[in-house]
Amino acid sequence: MQPTFNFSAEDLAFDKYNVWHPYTSLTNPLPTYPVIATSGVKLKLADGRELIDGMSSWWTAIHGYNVPEINQAVRDQMEKMSHVMFGGITHRSAIDLCKKLVEIAPEGLEKVFLADSGSVSIEVAMKMAVQYRHAKGQPKRNKFMTIRGGYHGDTSGAMSVCDPHRGMHCLFSDFLPQHFFTARPQRRFEEGCPDEDFAELEQFFKVNANKCTAFILEPIMQGAGGMWLYSPDYLSKIRDLCDDYDLLLIADEIATAFGRTGKLFACEHAGISPDILCVGKALTGGYLTQAATLTTQHVAKTICSGEAGVFMHGPTYMGNPLACAAANKNLELLLNSNWQGRVAGIERQLKQELPPLADAHSVRDVRVLGAIGVLEMKKTVNVPDAQKFFVENGVWIRPFRNLIYMMPPYVIKENELGKLTKAIANYLHH
Ligand SMILES: *Cc1c(COP(=O)(O)O)cnc(C)c1O
Numbered sequence: 280m281q282p283t284f285n286f287s288a289e290d291l292a293f294d295k296y297n298v299w300h301p302y303t304s305l306t307n308p309l310p311t312y313p314v315i316a317t318s319g320v321k322l323k324l325a326d327g328r329e330l331i332d333g334m335s336s337w338w339t340a341i342h343g344y345n346v347p348e349i350n351q352a353v354r355d356q357m358e359k360m361s362h363v364m365f366g367g368i369t370h371r372s373a374i375d376l377c378k379k380l381v382e383i384a385p386e387g388l389e390k391v392f393l394a395d396s397g398s399v400s401i402e403v404a405m406k407m408a409v410q411y412r413h414a415k416g417q418p419k420r421n422k423f424m425t426i427r428g429g430y431h432g433d434t435s436g437a438m439s440v441c442d443p444h445r446g447m448h449c450l451f452s453d454f455l456p457q458h459f460f461t462a463r464p465q466r467r468f469e470e471g472c473p474d475e476d477f478a479e480l481e482q483f484f485k486v487n488a489n490k491c492t493a494f495i496l497e498p499i500m501q502g503a504g505g506m507w508l509y510s511p512d513y514l515s516k517i518r519d520l521c522d523d524y525d526l527l528l529i530a531d532e533i534a535t536a537f538g539r540t541g542k543l544f545a546c547e548h549a550g551i552s553p554d555i556l557c558v559g560k561a562l563t564g565g566y567l568t569q570a571a572t573l574t575t576q577h578v579a580k581t582i583c584s585g586e587a588g589v590f591m592h593g594p595t596y597m598g599n600p601l602a603c604a605a606a607n608k609n610l611e612l613l614l615n616s617n618w619q620g621r622v623a624g625i626e627r628q629l630k631q632e633l634p635p636l637a638d639a640h641s642v643r644d645v646r647v648l649g650a651i652g653v654l655e656m657k658k659t660v661n662v663p664d665a666q667k668f669f670v671e672n673g674v675w676i677r678p679f680r681n682l683i684y685m686m687p688p689y690v691i692k693e694n695e696l697g698k699l700t701k702a703i704a705n706y707l708h709h
Contacts (some may be wrong), residue, residue: 286313286325309663312670317344320691322675330675333685333699338502338534340565342612343688349564349608356604365393365598372603379610380571385544385552388573392590393598397533397559398432400570401495403592404529404555405436408493411527411578414585417492422456424487424494424526428463430503431495431531440495442504445680459487463501466510468548468648477516488524493555495529499545499648502534506653506682508646514549521554527578533559533570537610538618538689541626541649554578564609569602621689625650628693629685632700639707643681653684654703665706672702 295308303309313325320343322330335341342349356372363370377391392407394400405423412420423440431437439455441448448455461483466472498514501507521528530553535545539561542548546556555578559570582590596602629652636654637645644655660678669676676685676699683706685699 310667312666319343319345320688320695324670328670328673330670330673331691331695331698333674333676333687335561335686335688336565338539338560338686339563341537341539341561341618341689342564342609343690344565346564346612348612349566349605352604352608353566353601356601360600362596362599362601364595366593370598370600370603372600372607373598375607376603376610377571379607380558380573383543383610383614384556384573385546387552387575388556389576390574390579392572392574392592393603394559394570394572395594395596395599396432396568397557397570398434398437399594400533400557400559400572401431401437401440401531402434403572404495404531404557404574405440405493406592407555407572407574407578407582407590408527408529410582410585410587410590412492414581414583420490420492422487422491423458424483424491425458425460426463426496426501427460428501428504428507429495429497429531430501431497432533445504459483459491463505463507464509464513466513467646468499468508468510470510472510472512472516476513480516480520484520484524484526488526491526493527493529494521495531497531497533497545498535498553499540499548500535500651503679505680506646506651506655506684508648508651508653511549514546515551518549518551518553527554529553529555529557531557533557537561537613538622539649539651539686541619541622562609563602563605564612566605566609567599567602569599569606616689618689622650624693625687625689625691625696628696629700632697633703636700636704636707641707650689651684651686652700653682656681656683668706668709669702672698672705674699674702676702 294311296305300311314322315325316323320332322332380391381389392403394403409421425440428442431440440458443460494517518528530546532544536558554575556573563569626649629647633645633647633652636642641656642654643657646653659681660683662678665678683703687696
């Protein structure tokens, strides 16, 4: 790890009152922990303490931190070219990345748009769906269908399809476009869906599909909307209904892609391909912000045959070479590793160590899939208290609402993962 250096009280006061952190107040600020270095599965705090990381920095750092191969790939790229505009120019790292994504993505997804963040990749997906419908001469079909409990990002289009109650809809409802929501899938990942489950869903399509261009959802795992793991049968049914009602299916795999659920893409649990796929988070292994939206030849061709003749989006930092280089090395490391074995190992251990915690009266539900372990509590967690407790126990776990969960790096060792689950057990009984 790097040598330590200190933060003055003044630095930390400035951070508290002048620097926005995600979803925070500047007048009633919560504690932040200064991190000075990261390595392997550990975060090193300014006071010298080391924490085992259970979050992979919001599910990005699948190989852990300070990965020599990715460091080198980014350094090599920087020596050649850090950035160049993508309009009218192309480069090796972008071509390699797009080729790799097409190769590994579910079948039929062969056109790649490189976006700067997960939220932007969702905006791009939604604009693709709108332009597609416009080009088909059905411009009035410009709404979206989705399920409650979803989370698709913080930009306007993405917010408009987030959970309408617990999400940001109430506050922004006059500003956001209105879309169509149905119940979140009720059956758990391990369960099948009997036919009678689908009566309401079929009705939902019957009533609303003619006003909509696409159905958007997170396959198998709803992430920041509630860490809910649902039946693959539900996803298959959505694919069928989208086909029956001529809707595009947008799969938001920003949280799930690249092995997190035990498959490279969560869509594989149901054996389906979406018409549009969004990936982000783990794409660069936690190095640089980069996401991608993939679509089919059919959708791309239709969009480009429309009035505009082009797809109307193009961020300044599109295809950033440093981010592409990090992503290329990250995917190479992943695909050349025994990631299936590692994720299965994490799943096995979580399935042993988490379910006994359900005995605590404060716990409502325990869910495990792949390298994801979730405790749903009966009450909202006091996040600053919990975080302090976890830091004192040598781990980094950041709960939200009533959820305490782990999405550790795939390289985490058995004893390190054991420390994470032990810290949660201690928290439940403290
Ligand atoms: C994190 C996330 C997003 C938003 O990605 P950002 O990079 O934070 O903009 C969208 N959808 C899902 C499922 C996510 O987990």
